[in-house]
Amino acid sequence: MLTQSAKDGFDTLLMQSLKSGMAPSGAQVEVSTLADDADIPEKKMVVLTVSSYLFRLMVMFYFTPDTATRAHFARINNIDATEMSEQTFMDAIAESGNLCCGILNRDLGNFFPHIGMSTPNVIDSNCAAYLQTLNCQHVRHFAVDMDNSPRFHVTLSVSVYADIDFAVSADELGSDTGELELF
Amino acid sequence: MAQILVVDDSSTVRAEVGDFLKKNGLDVALAVDGRDGLVKLKGDPSIKLVVSDVNMPNMDGLTMAEKIRSELGNASVNIIMLTTENSPIMKERGKAAGIKGWIVKPFKGDAVLATFKKLVGA
Numbered sequence: 512m513l514t515q516s517a518k519d520g521f522d523t524l525l526m527q528s529l530k531s532g533m534a535p536s537g538a539q540v541e542v543s544t545l546a547d548d549a550d551i552p553e554k555k556m557v558v559l560t561v562s563s564y565l566f567r568l569m570v571m572f573y574f575t576p577d578t579a580t581r582a583h584f585a586r587i588n589n590i591d592a593t594e595m596s597e598q599t600f601m602d603a604i605a606e607s608g609n610l611c612c613g614i615l616n617r618d619l620g621n622f623f624p625h626i627g628m629s630t631p632n633v634i635d636s637n638c639a640a641y642l643q644t645l646n647c648q649h650v651r652h653f654a655v656d657m658d659n660s661p662r663f664h665v666t667l668s669v670s671v672y673a674d675i676d677f678a679v680s681a682d683e684l685g686s687d688t689g690e691l692e693l694f
Numbered sequence: 695m696a697q698i699l700v701v702d703d704s705s706t707v708r709a710e711v712g713d714f715l716k717k718n719g720l721d722v723a724l725a726v727d728g729r730d731g732l733v734k735l736k737g738d739p740s741i742k743l744v745v746s747d748v749n750m751p752n753m754d755g756l757t758m759a760e761k762i763r764s765e766l767g768n769a770s771v772n773i774i775m776l777t778t779e780n781s782p783i784m785k786e787r788g789k790a791a792g793i794k795g796w797i798v799k800p801f802k803g804d805a806v807l808a809t810f811k812k813l814v815g816a
Contacts (some may be wrong), residue, residue: 532800588706589713599705606706610799613778617798620781628778630749689802691774691809693795694788 512674513566513648520679521568522651524618525611525667532611534657535587545652548639551664556636557608560629561616565673569645570615571666572608573636576600583660605631622677645670696723696738697814701731701746701755702776707801711745711776714803720816728753732761741771742814748777748784756784759791772813776801 526542534540545551553573560569574580578592584603585592595603608631616628642650649669656662697720700711712722723738725731727750735741744762746755753761759773773793780798788796794813797806 588709590709602705606704609704610778613799617778617780624781626781628749630751689797689800689805691795691797691806693809694785694793 513669513671514674514676516678517675518649518651518669520622520677521649521667521669523679524615525570525651525665526653528611528614528618529653529655529665532614533607533655533663534660538657538660541656543654543656545654545664548652548664548666550654551636551639551652551666553664554636555633556639557605557631557633558638559608559612559631561612561619561626562629563619563623563626565623565675566669566671567645568667568669569642570608570612571636571639571668572604572611573664573666574604575661577661579661580604583657586659601633605633639666642666642668695740696721697741697816698743698745698810699723699725699731699734699738699741701725701728701744701750701758703727703747703750707747707776707799711801711803714801715807715810718803718807718811720810720814727751728755728758728761731755731758732766735762735768735771736766743772743774743810745774745776745810748775748779756787756791759788759793763792774813 529542530540551573553575555574557572581600582592585595588603620626647668647670651667653665654662698715700708702708708724712724715722723734725734729752748755755775762768774795776797778799785796
């Protein structure tokens with residue numbers, strides 16, 4: 512069973528990772544929850560999983576490979592959108608998902624020490640319709656809004672193999688990313 | 695001839711880190727995974743610092759670090775991991791391989807530039 516506190520914890524940690532990982536440095540980011548996936552129009556998605564022996568979660572980052580999306584990822588990577596190759600564009604999207612999920616993976620590691628993350632995969636967003644076959648105990652859809660960028664959508668689904676309960680407090684959010692830890 | 699070797703399977707990260715270091719006057723070489731990193735390091739004795747991702751195809755960054763010490767016999771090059779991973783187990787494995795430090799992504803160049811320059815003697 513997944514307690515409400517644990518569901519809130521997964522949601523909170525993912526929302527925090529989206530704020531940190533999806534936007535250009537210094538940009539204002541708003542992350543909101545959606546009632547369902549009816550308003551998610553994007554055709555493609557980057558999928559990553561974070562797994563432990565207690566649960567498996569999937570995070571789906573939806574996108575449409577259009578001009579506005581290309582401009583967003585070009586801006587993040589400080590390059591001209593007209594000079595962005597298809598390979599660079601896809602790599603930038605995958606790395607954005609990788610960074611967000613990496614932050615989530617790291618923060619969940621504070622609660623679940625034995626945890627691992629997949630590499631990103633790009634698939635058709637129609638695949639999301641088969642999520643229920645994973646017997647998910649928790650599914651949540653998010654909208655991510657940033658200045659001068661298209662709205663992005665993200666879905667979290669959590670399947671658990673045991674009773675899970677944990678709580679995330681505001682004090683635990685935020686981290687010392689980017690600092691060099693010397694050994 | 696390069697001072698720093700950046701190893702990451704993501705072209706986005708290679709460009710971000712590489713461009714930042716070049717703009718700040720450092721000579722940079724790039725590698726796409728640990729296996730490529732070993733080849734590039736072996737071929738360029740001027741490299742003083744390796745900045746590497748952990749999770750990569752073909753050969754991960756920690757295995758590369760271990761092979762730099764064992765197979766290449768290079769005990770002097772500084773190795774710093776740049777990764778989303780923050781697992782104590784991985785850090786311990788890195789320490790055992792003689793890595794110098796650990797940075798949790800995202801990369802914030804200004805926070806590490808002075809140390810990087812010191813490590814390459816710039």
